[in-house]
Amino acid sequence: MKGQQLKVAVENEVLSISIGVDILCHACETGRMYGLDGIKITDKELFLKGMVLQLCREEEDGTTPVHEMFDNAVSQMLEDGEEGVDLKDE
Template sequence: MRRPDKIGYTLLAIAICIGLPAFGYGMWQLERQFNYRAGYESEVRKTVCGMVKPEYLSEGCEVSNQSNKSKPLSTEIVDGQLIISIGTDTLLNGLEIGRPHGLGDITITDRELFLKEFVLELNAESEDGSTLIHRVLDKAVSNALENGAQGVEYDD
């Protein structure tokens, strides 16, 4: 039969082995959270808000914290107009890091000049007078109809 004092020592040893690391981890997490909130939470929030639409974030973002250059791609109807917008910094960053298909890696050396060239291409008319923007809108309509868009009557 075991003596009660050995059981007590065993339980104490187990509690120390489990409790100290858990306590240490908890203190580390507490210190980390304090440093985050006191140090750079606002910078992280500002960066995330510049990359993600505010409506997709659980806490939202102040739109005034974003410069127009860093706004994400958005498409909306405002005052009877279709508005498609993207900040120029967001666009150029996406072009530089998001080109796995086609041209490969690029580095934009003159941002303003490239943006002018880019807009010229968007507005360049083909033989039938259509532009890349026309083709994007046509494709969006086709996709909406194929996906069962409501508010449309089909002619026979």
């Protein structure tokens, strides 16, 4: 399972987002973040604990990076004219 590709699915009324830890670490090491050519993970367990903490880190209003991810996805759906979502009528 640690080599599982990114998977996003709805099964049994649950939205599930999963990725194997080896794939996640590889993606983070080879990705281009903040103008860098990648990073080096020196301690996988500590890195993964830190990743979880950051994804769950709450702002003053209670939002987390995961909430922002969902907000961005819905905004993109609206922009793309996806079916099943629309702006509220006032």
